Structures are given as C-alpha cells and as structure tokens.
Amino acid sequence: MNQDQLKQLVGQAAVAYVPAGQVLGVGTGSTVDCFIDALAADIAAGRLAIPGAVSSSERSTQRLQKAGIPVLDASAVERLAVYIDGADEIDHQGFMVKGGGAALTREKIVADLADRFVCIADASKLVQTLGKFPLPVEIIPMAAAQLTRRFAALGGSATLRAGVVTDNGGHILDVTGLSITDPLAFEAEVSQWPGVVTVGVFARHKAQVCLLGAADGVKTLT
Numbered sequence: 001m002n003q004d005q006l007k008q009l010v011g012q013a014a015v016a017y018v019p020a021g022q023v024l025g026v027g028t029g030s031t032v033d034c035f036i037d038a039l040a041a042d043i044a045a046g047r048l049a050i051p052g053a054v055s056s057s058e059r060s061t062q063r064l065q066k067a068g069i070p071v072l073d074a075s076a077v078e079r080l081a082v083y084i085d086g087a088d089e090i091d092h093q094g095f096m097v098k099g100g101g102a103a104l105t106r107e108k109i110v111a112d113l114a115d116r117f118v119c120i121a122d123a124s125k126l127v128q129t130l131g132k133f134p135l136p137v138e139i140i141p142m143a144a145a146q147l148t149r150r151f152a153a154l155g156g157s158a159t160l161r162a163g164v165v166t167d168n169g170g171h172i173l174d175v176t177g178l179s180i181t182d183p184l185a186f187e188a189e190v191s192q193w194p195g196v197v198t199v200g201v202f203a204r205h206k207a208q209v210c211l212l213g214a215a216d217g218v219k220t221l222t
C-alpha cells in the first residue's frame with residue numbers, strides 16, 4: 001500500500017469515532033481530506049447523522065460544505081466530544097508536531113474545545129522523539145528575526161515559509177535541528193515568547209487515541 005492508500009484506510013477507520021448526533025471537530029490535511037470523504041459517504045448512505053462540524057481551516061470548511069455537512073462557527077459551541085485531525089509527527093505518549101499545512105492555530109483552538117483528540121496518520125508519522133519534522137510556528141511577522149535568534153539559542157534553525165500566509169494572516173517559521181524531549185515544557189516555554197501565535201507542538205492538547213495506517217491494517221494507540 002502506498003501512503004495515499006494508508007491515509008484512506010485511517011480516514012475510513014476514524015468514522016467509527018464520530019459521535020452520532022453530535023457536532024464534530026474536524027482538522028486539516030490530506031489525511032483529514034480522506035476522513036471527510038469517508039464521513040460524507042456514511043452520511044449520504046444514511047449510516048450516520050451529525051448536526052455539523054467545527055472546522056480548523058478554510059480548506060476543510062470547503063470540503064465539508066461541498067459534501068453537504070454544515071460548518072458551525074467555533075464560538076457557537078461550548079464543547080465537542082471528539083476532534084479528528086492528522087499530525088506530522090506523533091510519539092508514543094500522543095504528543096504531536098502539527099502545522100505542516102499551516103493550520104495549527106485553528107487546529108489548537110478546535111482541539112481545545114474537544115474532550116477527545118483522535119489522531120489519524122500513516123505509520124511513518126510515529127516517532128520516538130519529536131523534532132525531526134521541521135517544527136511549524138505561526139508568528140507575527142515583525143517578530144521573525146528575534147524568534148529566529150531564540151530558536152538558534154535552543155539549537156534550532158528557523159526558516160520563514162516562503163509565500164505562506166495563514167488563514168489568520170500570520171506567517172510560519174519552520175524550525176529544524178530540534179530534539180523535543182519534553183514536549184509539555186517546550187510548548188509552555190515557546191508559547192510565551194512575544195510574537196509567537198501558536199507553536200506546532202501539541203502536548204497540552206495531545207491525542208488520546210491514534211489510528212495509524214500500516215500495510216497490515218490500522219493500529220490503535222491509546
């Protein structure tokens with residue numbers, strides 16, 4: 001199976017985690033695209049009904065709406081039972097690096113509304129230690145040089161993602177060379193640097209369940 005087939009596999013498996021009759025939190029990315037397609041197929045076949053979804057990006061909003069699934073504003077809900085999203089890296093504790101698709105800020109906002117984060121990914125995303133994937137950080141543009149120096153002091157090398165403006169008007173730094181051995185402490189520290197909108201370490205909002213697509217099927221980590 002190639003990577004696209006593995007994404008379809010976990011996208012389909014994630015539908016089992018959708019609470020019937022409840023608003024669902026929906027993440028962003030190519031794996032989530034597969035999930036939205038599988039969700040739409042179940043709804044169209046009458047196997048599942050939900051009142052709508054809270055989306056973490058314009059990209060997912062468009063796909064949900066095209067599938068006829070109503071998209072609600074995040075401010076319209078007090079809580080979500082489940083949030084389903086992909087990851088760029090996930091470790092065995094459920095800590096993740098996210099933001100490869102530049103949607104990390106809204107992803108963290110929607111994850112914060114949810115009781116349960118269900119991560120969907122192909123098995124190549126499972127790592128021992130976070131940091132091999134360049135860490136995305138959404139920033140206020142005027143802080144770019146200072147934040148680059150701060151990451152350098154941690155041993156990281158930050159590069160501005162060329163031509164990318166997020167759904168919120170922010171820019172993205174991608175930071176290589178980090179080994180994030182304490183994701184909770186790292187997230188807490190970087191989150192308070194002036195000019196950081198969102199750091200792509202999801203430790204406080206870690207996954208409670210991870211569905212990993214592999215050649216021999218879907219593995220569930222809890």
Ligand code: 5RP
Nearest residue numbers: 029030031086099100101103
């Ligand atoms: C977007 C994300 C995505 O969840 C992450 O980049 C994984 O994407 P894909 O499913 O395309 O591999 O964090 O901001």
